[in-house]
Amino acid sequence: MQRYKILWVDDEIELLKPYILYLEEKNYIVESFNNPFSLVEYIESNNDYNLILIDENMPGKSGINLISDIKNNSSSVPIIMITKNEEEDLMNEAIGSEISDYLLKPLNPNQLLISVKKVLENSLIIQNKLKSDYVSFFNELSDMIKNNKDHRDWYKTYLKIIDWEISLDRSDDSQILEMLTKQKYEANKEFGGKSFEFPNKIFSEYFRGDDNRKDSFSIKNTTIAIVATDLDLSKVELRRVSVAAHDGISRAIVPSHTPYDGDLVFSVSTARIKTKIEQSDIYNIGHAASICLSRAIARGVYEATPSKNDTLPTWKEVENKRL
Numbered sequence: 001m002q003r004y005k006i007l008w009v010d011d012e013i014e015l016l017k018p019y020i021l022y023l024e025e026k027n028y029i030v031e032s033f034n035n036p037f038s039l040v041e042y043i044e045s046n047n048d049y050n051l052i053l054i055d056e057n058m059p060g061k062s063g064i065n066l067i068s069d070i071k072n073n074s075s076s077v078p079i080i081m082i083t084k085n086e087e088e089d090l091m092n093e094a095i096g097s098e099i100s101d102y103l104l105k106p107l108n109p110n111q112l113l114i115s116v117k118k119v120l121e122n123s124l125i126i127q128n129k130l131k132s133d134y135v136s137f138f139n140e141l142s143d144m145i146k147n148n149k150d151h152r153d154w155y156k157t158y159l160k161i162i163d164w165e166i167s168l169d170r171s172d173d174s175q176i177l178e179m180l181t182k183q184k185y186e187a188n189k190e191f192g193g194k195s196f197e198f199p200n201k202i203f204s205e206y207f208r209g210d211d212n213r214k215d216s217f218s219i220k221n222t223t224i225a226i227v228a229t230d231l232d233l234s235k236v237e238l239r240r241v242s243v244a245a246h247d248g249i250s251r252a253i254v255p256s257h258t259p260y261d262g263d264l265v266f267s268v269s270t271a272r273i274k275t276k277i278e279q280s281d282i283y284n285i286g287h288a289a290s291i292c293l294s295r296a297i298a299r300g301v302y303e304a305t306p307s308k309n310d311t312l313p314t315w316k317e318v319e320n321k322r323l
Contacts, residue, residue: 003028005029005050005051006023006028006030006031006049006051006052006053006116007031007039007052007053008020008031008052009032009033009035009038009054009066010033011055012055013032014034019107022109023112028116035058035060036054037060039066043070043074047074050078050120051120052077054079054080055081056081056085057083063081063083064097067079067097067099078100078120080099080115081099082104083105084105103115134168138179141157142183144156144157144160145187165184222261223253223256223261223264223297224263225245225249225264226268227241227266227268227289227292228269229241229285229289230273231271231275231277231281232271233269233277233282237277240286241267241285242265242266244283244285245265245292247290248291248293248297249263249265251294252293252298252301301315
């Protein structure tokens, strides 16, 4: 049986010791704090808790303000506010801050237990339902990624992925989150390299032909790109970004960097952001540039329209023939 951990903050926490012992007898783990700042410090470096109980009126920080601090660190953790104040405005403000329950002092042990069980078990039911729904969606998303035909289909796919990212933000199930991350990666990879089969087929057809066809093909197979950043980078650093950005070409075009290609990537800087640049920053900028370039190529391929004397059909022409 899972043991839930509860964080309880109250400036008179010693007076609440009987309630803490009562919850511990019911198999809950309770960590107590006598001021809001200690609680905030704890949740900033720990995520091993399932529920937070807070007093509404504490020196230095009100319960309402504390809710905001808690949500900034963990938007999904349930909160129960405990107070002597029966004013309706305070109650409305607390509920508006998305707390899970609101209890009035003096506390009744059974009332406290019922509230804690209700909040935690409801949360568990929601988490299980969320996992079940996502497992069903997992197969659906895999099929969508395989069967997407144009940018409109990809747009719908990414909307669904984003919806699930928002929904799973409330989940602490690392396995489910990892599954979504992997599917997002697969979607990015598939979108950036959707045309793998198509250019390979065309390449084989061209290279079975005469030399004139090879030359004609190679002339039209150069990719030129410009990668821009606001960071104030030196010429040497910009050159490193250009080298890394070439990986974006190989992600989106197959084959790439062949002896027949004239691929070229320029990197430029507006120098608007002047800050100290570490070596690791250049790695990250280069990685971002390569991803950005692969996406730009994919979008360019999807949006390309036919032009006179094209040596190859556009992606839309090929896809329209398949439909």
